[in-house]
Amino acid sequence: MKRRTEWLTSLPTLVWLSLFVVIPTLLVFAIAFRPATPYGGVGSGWTLETVRSLATPSYLAIAWRTLWMSLLTTALCLVLALPAGYTIARAAARWRNRLLMLVIIPFWTSFLVRVFAWKSLLHPEGPVKRALEALGLVGPGATLLYHPATVVLVMVYTFLPFTILPIYAAAEKFDFRLVEAARDLGARPFQSFRKVFLPGIRRGVVTAVLVVFIPALGSYIIPDLVGGPSGEMLGNKIAQRVFSDRNLPHASALSAVLVLAVLAPLIGVLALQKKGRKSDIVIGEAP
Amino acid sequence: MRRSRFPIVVTALVLGFLYLPILILVANSFNPARFSSRWEGFSLVWYARLFESPEIWQAVRTTLIIAVSATAVSVVLGTTAAYALHRFGASRLQRVHYTLIYQPLVVPEILMGISLLMAFVAAGVRLGLLTIFLAHVTFCVSYVAMTVLGRLQDFDFSVIEAARDLGATPWQSTRRVLLPMLMPGIVAGALLAFTLSVDDFVITFFVAGPGSTTLPLRIYSMIKYGAPPMINALSTLLLTVTLTAVLLSQRLARRSQ
Numbered sequence: 001m002k003r004r005t006e007w008l009t010s011l012p013t014l015v016w017l018s019l020f021v022v023i024p025t026l027l028v029f030a031i032a033f034r035p036a037t038p039y040g041g042v043g044s045g046w047t048l049e050t051v052r053s054l055a056t057p058s059y060l061a062i063a064w065r066t067l068w069m070s071l072l073t074t075a076l077c078l079v080l081a082l083p084a085g086y087t088i089a090r091a092a093a094r095w096r097n098r099l100l101m102l103v104i105i106p107f108w109t110s111f112l113v114r115v116f117a118w119k120s121l122l123h124p125e126g127p128v129k130r131a132l133e134a135l136g137l138v139g140p141g142a143t144l145l146y147h148p149a150t151v152v153l154v155m156v157y158t159f160l161p162f163t164i165l166p167i168y169a170a171a172e173k174f175d176f177r178l179v180e181a182a183r184d185l186g187a188r189p190f191q192s193f194r195k196v197f198l199p200g201i202r203r204g205v206v207t208a209v210l211v212v213f214i215p216a217l218g219s220y221i222i223p224d225l226v227g228g229p230s231g232e233m234l235g236n237k238i239a240q241r242v243f244s245d246r247n248l249p250h251a252s253a254l255s256a257v258l259v260l261a262v263l264a265p266l267i268g269v270l271a272l273q274k275k276g277r278k279s280d281i282v283i284g285e286a287p
Numbered sequence: 288m289r290r291s292r293f294p295i296v297v298t299a300l301v302l303g304f305l306y307l308p309i310l311i312l313v314a315n316s317f318n319p320a321r322f323s324s325r326w327e328g329f330s331l332v333w334y335a336r337l338f339e340s341p342e343i344w345q346a347v348r349t350t351l352i353i354a355v356s357a358t359a360v361s362v363v364l365g366t367t368a369a370y371a372l373h374r375f376g377a378s379r380l381q382r383v384h385y386t387l388i389y390q391p392l393v394v395p396e397i398l399m400g401i402s403l404l405m406a407f408v409a410a411g412v413r414l415g416l417l418t419i420f421l422a423h424v425t426f427c428v429s430y431v432a433m434t435v436l437g438r439l440q441d442f443d444f445s446v447i448e449a450a451r452d453l454g455a456t457p458w459q460s461t462r463r464v465l466l467p468m469l470m471p472g473i474v475a476g477a478l479l480a481f482t483l484s485v486d487d488f489v490i491t492f493f494v495a496g497p498g499s500t501t502l503p504l505r506i507y508s509m510i511k512y513g514a515p516p517m518i519n520a521l522s523t524l525l526l527t528v529t530l531t532a533v534l535l536s537q538r539l540a541r542r543s544q
Contacts, residue, residue, distance in 0.1 A: 002375075009371035010384050013364050013428060017387045020425040024402035031405055042408070083294035084301045090294075099298070101537075106305050108529050110486050112506050113522040117308035119510065120315070120519075127311065160305065189291040210393070218395020220489055225510060235397045242493065248405065255401045262395060 025259070032253035040246030050253045059237070063257070066233040069148060070216035073155040077163040077212045078205070080156070085167030085204070086197065090176060100168065107161045115225050118154045119145065122226070146228025154222050159215065163208040170204025171197075206269060214262050234258055313526065316519035333520035343521070346505040353416065353501060354484040357423035362477045364424070365431025366469070372432065373439040391429045399426060400493030407494060414496030422494045423484045430483060431476035438472025478536050482529065 032050055035043040053059075088099045106114065121128050122144040132138045144150065178200065182192035198205070220235030227233070234254060241251035319330035337343060368388060375381050391399060403422050404414075412418060446468070450460040466473075488503040495504060509518050 006371060006375045006378065006380065009367050009374075010380060013368040013371075013388065013432070014384060016364060016425070016428065017390075020403060020406070020421060021387065021390055021399070024406035025398075027405045027409055028398075028402045031409075080297065080301050080304075083297035087294045087298040099302075102302055103305070105530065105533060106309070108482060108533050109309070110503070110506075110522065110525050110529070112486075112488055112503055112510070113312070113518075113525060114308070116506070116510050116518055116522065117312040121308055121311060157304065157308070160301065164301075189293075214393055215395050218397045220397045221507075235395075238397060238401060239492075242401065242404065248408065251401060252405060255398055258395070258398060262393070262398070266393065 028252045028255050028259070030252075031249055032256050034249050034252075036247045036249045040248070042248050050249045053250075054253055054257065059254075062232060062234055062237055065148065066217060066219075066235075067261075069152055069155070069231075069233065070213055070219075072152050073159065073216045074209055074213045076152070076156045077159050078208060080160060081163035081167050081208060082198075082205075084164050085171045085201075086193075088164070088168050089171035089174065103161050103164050103168075107165075111158065112221065114158055115154060115222055118150075118157065119226055122150060145226055146231060148227070148231045151219075151223045151227045151231040151233070154226050155216055155219060158222065159212045162211045166207035166211065167201060167204045170201035170207075174200045210265060210269065213265060217261055218258060234261075309526065312519055313523045315516070316523040318516075318519075321516065333516045334524075337517055337520050337524075340517070342500075342505060343502075346500050346502045349416070349499060350485055350502040353419050353423055354481050357420055357427055357484045358477050358480045361424045361427035361431050361480050362473060365428045365476060365480075366435050366473055368428065368432040369435035369439055370465075372436055373442075374444075388429050388432050391426045392433070396426075396487075396489040397493075400490040403490070404493045414494055415499045418494040418496065419491055419499055419501065422490050423487065426487070426490065427480035427483060430479050431473075434476035434479060435469060435472045438469055438475075442468060475536065478532065482532070 031042055033046050033048065035045060035047045035049070037043045084103075088096055088103070091099055120126055123129070124143060124145075126144075129138070129142070129144055132142075132144075133140060138144075174197065178196050179192045182196045183189070187195065218235055219233050220239055223231050223233045223236050224239070227236070234257070238251050238254045238258070241247050241254060316333055317329050317331070318326055319332050320327040368384065372381055372385055372388070376385075399422070403418070403425070407414060407418050442465075446464055447460050450464045451457070455463065486503060487501075488507060491501055491504060492507070495501070506518060506521065509521075
């Protein structure tokens with residue numbers, strides 16, 4: 001009876017997710033070894049040609065850029081989110097909810113709209129360029145858009161709320177008397193932060209790193225809209241292979257590389273967890 | 288002992304950083320100038336243009352059809368899954384189940400988009416409303432399941448046993464006791480699913496076909512091929528709608544506590 005209820009309640013999602021997540025993912029790996037047809041389809045037979053072509057310098061450059069831009073974005077998000085999460089956790093209850101709300105609202109607003117807001121801010125006719133020109137910091141011919149740095153800036157902007165939430169969630173459970181004790185014992189503010197607070201919220205930091213780094217690796221819209229050719233990432237190459245060249249095996253091979261890149265940090269964290277004490281990863285909780 | 292001011296200053300800067308671009312965008316939606324650098328007085332001209340555009344209304348309709356149907360299906364699937372995960376959490380089957388449900392939450396959207404596209408191409412399904420609906424249900428299920436699971440964690444199952452002892456059938460105890468008590472979690476999950484569906488661009492972009500342009504797809508082509516002032520107006524309207532929804536759901540959540 002109990003066994004039957006378990007299967008009855010689990011089967012619908014198991015079937016759905018097998019059909020639309022597991023099989024499609026396996027298919028991506030399979031199609032990477034299929035030849036492309038001239039009409040944009042997938043041919044029969046097997047070939048290693050596509051996978052070999054990934055080792056060309058242009059792809060390696062894109063992969064390397066994707067990696068460092070994602071790492072930089074993660075680092076910048078952490079630097080901003082740690083003080084913010086700390087402040088929100090230490091604020092008086094009345095303020096805490098308001099501050100939290102302010103962090104959550106951008107999470108609910110359209111992703112495209114937020115990227116567009118930056119595109120028009122940094123536009124050659126936009127306010128930021130005008131201000132910098134007035135201050136004499138940039139010449140009239142300078143472009144603020146279409147740099148790798150622009151992509152990192154906008155990625156930090158869109159991922160920052162996701163970083164603050166897990167850090168806040170961990171900081172809220174942290175016993176701040178430990179920091180005070182450290183200060184009483186003569187630690188400087190930064191020392192007590194680094195040696196007491198940071199280890200205390202380790203789990204929140206790990207979650208924050210994962211929720212930024214993994215989606216950053218798969219970024220597509222941001223480099224597409226503000227990146228230009230010098231800010232292209234792996235996601236743009238995948239989309240180009242699908243929409244411009246219609247070479248599905250090539251797109252599959254690139255996606256397979258991305259899957260492996262995403263799995264690496266996840267497996268790393270799981271391995272660390274197995275070694276250390278139990279510490280579950282909390283994905284940014286839904287408000 | 289004085290607490291360092293530094294974290295507070297950074298927090299203020301962070302909030303400024305988060306809100307300034309949005310506020311400038313809202314202000315510019317009322318600016319009749321074609322380029323946003325100069326303020327030329329208050330005007331609703333871009334809103335008027337927006338309301339005259341039939342493509343926008345068509346896109347809104349498509350978006351709502353998909354969002355409502357995907358939310359309905361994913362709420363049923365997700366709630367059932369959350370129940371199974373909570374009730375039978377220790378079994379091996381549920382560990383597999385949990386891993387499957389968790390996957391769409393961590394995998395970058397572009398990977399889900401491309402793998403679904405490959406599957407639809409391989410199966411010979413024509414891209415359009417149906418494929419977008421299937422894709423949206425797939426990512427919404429996980430969010431609903433996680434939200435309802437959070438609610439179930441505080442649920443006391445002895446209430447169900449009490450109902451059964453008093454003669455309720457399994458169906459009655461589910462419908463009359465379990466579902467009403469889970470309702471806030473289910474509503475929160477539905478709201479999240481709806482918002483995610485309305486907002487999704489990347490996955491939709493991969494599995495959309497001709498004649499199935501959703502609002503985000505329309506906005507994207509407007510950004511890409513130039514109609515900036517109209518996007519300002521459209522974005523402001525979207526912001527107002529989501530903000531109202533968030534505040535309303537917060538109100539509801541507070542009242543139910």
